[in-house]
Amino acid sequence: MKTESDRIASMPDYPFARWGEKVRAARATGIDVIRLDIGNPDLPPPDEVIAALRSSARDPGTHGYPGYRGLPALREAIAAYYDRRFGVELDPTTEVVPLLGSKEGIVHLSLGILDPGDLVLVPDPGYPSYTMGAVIAGARVHKFPLLPERGFLPDLDAIPADIAHEATMIWLNYPNNPTAGTADLEFFTAAVEFARKHDILLCHDVPYCEVTYDGYIPPSLLQVPGAKEVAVEFNSLSKTYNMAGWRAGMAGGNRDALKSLFRVKSNIDSGMFLPVQEAAIRALSVPHDWIEARNAIYQARRKIALDGLTALGWEVPASRATLYLWARIPEGHDSEGFATKLLNEAGVSVAPGSFFGQGGEGYVRISLTAPDERIAEAMDRLDGLFKQG
Numbered sequence: 001m002k003t004e005s006d007r008i009a010s011m012p013d014y015p016f017a018r019w020g021e022k023v024r025a026a027r028a029t030g031i032d033v034i035r036l037d038i039g040n041p042d043l044p045p046p047d048e049v050i051a052a053l054r055s056s057a058r059d060p061g062t063h064g065y066p067g068y069r070g071l072p073a074l075r076e077a078i079a080a081y082y083d084r085r086f087g088v089e090l091d092p093t094t095e096v097v098p099l100l101g102s103k104e105g106i107v108h109l110s111l112g113i114l115d116p117g118d119l120v121l122v123p124d125p126g127y128p129s130y131t132m133g134a135v136i137a138g139a140r141v142h143k144f145p146l147l148p149e150r151g152f153l154p155d156l157d158a159i160p161a162d163i164a165h166e167a168t169m170i171w172l173n174y175p176n177n178p179t180a181g182t183a184d185l186e187f188f189t190a191a192v193e194f195a196r197k198h199d200i201l202l203c204h205d206v207p208y209c210e211v212t213y214d215g216y217i218p219p220s221l222l223q224v225p226g227a228k229e230v231a232v233e234f235n236s237l238s239k240t241y242n243m244a245g246w247r248a249g250m251a252g253g254n255r256d257a258l259k260s261l262f263r264v265k266s267n268i269d270s271g272m273f274l275p276v277q278e279a280a281i282r283a284l285s286v287p288h289d290w291i292e293a294r295n296a297i298y299q300a301r302r303k304i305a306l307d308g309l310t311a312l313g314w315e316v317p318a319s320r321a322t323l324y325l326w327a328r329i330p331e332g333h334d335s336e337g338f339a340t341k342l343l344n345e346a347g348v349s350v351a352p353g354s355f356f357g358q359g360g361e362g363y364v365r366i367s368l369t370a371p372d373e374r375i376a377e378a379m380d381r382l383d384g385l386f387k388q389g
């Protein structure tokens, strides 16, 4: 009996699912593990968002199939957010698709666009779903490096012309997971130019656009004039409003690509639970003060972590955005071995850089998703571990 396609056989388990098992095993031996590995916000969403969910869930009329396209009011709220925040106009009917979290949209767009054998350009290191979407679609992947000396921005001109010519899609993600690199409009303009020149669909993923420090305000790629002709942008409520478990996200931009995404989705999922849609509508108009107050909490944690890591002699730049610090590890370790040592010997769980591709080897990613005192405790434990030698 066949129980696995060749495509799925070629796909590794989701690395964080595997790591979760390691954390469980460490906890089972009695270790009090401080989890700084996944980007899972530990703070609650705004009160009014929870209130909107509760009140909608009490309505007996909200429990049926919610429809495929999302409420017009949700699509309008997404378009209004893009207009207010980025000055980008999106037609709520044709240029916006609500998603059950951006991850499914990333993979389903790949299924909607790619034929077996097509070529996809993917950053290394990068969020794993860009590659996995291509693998599920039976496409091939060409990885391009994100290097510290370039601020983790790719050198698009260094992608060989024949590869660029052959490619169907390219993925970018700024503010970047895992490196915390950021991009300005000049870079996005060059990326749109690259996509246009090589006739490639440019996919940008921007879930960290509201998790920022020191007053930094990231742009949307869709701000580049004409971007919608070649680009789609994914965004998410997960990190912006601490709603990771609610599964609410969005795609905006090129209407033909979004039509393919919608056709895949409408054959696979049956839309977003109506109370979650009502809550998402509410979230998208939460005053910016709420986001700033939340970011101040992350920024204080960032300082505790940076002070601790710098005292250990680690090389860690202060991120301008994202939930992460991207730390180079001491020579003589591989990143998974090093992260396993921190887990088992200090009870501090960080993400091995290799989970994001070969280009992440030599790094670990540290999430700021635990309270001040737990991050301080993690730093003390690392200090103890490395003092012991």
Ligand SMILES: Cc1ncc(COP(=O)(O)O)c(C=O)c1O
Residues within 6 Å of the ligand: 039, 100, 101, 102, 103, 104, 127, 173, 177, 205, 207, 235, 236, 237, 238, 244, 248, 249
């Ligand atoms: C770069 C990036 N894209 C997409 C996602 C998926 O977010 P969600 O599916 O919760 O919207 C994540 C989650 O960590 C991410 O880091």
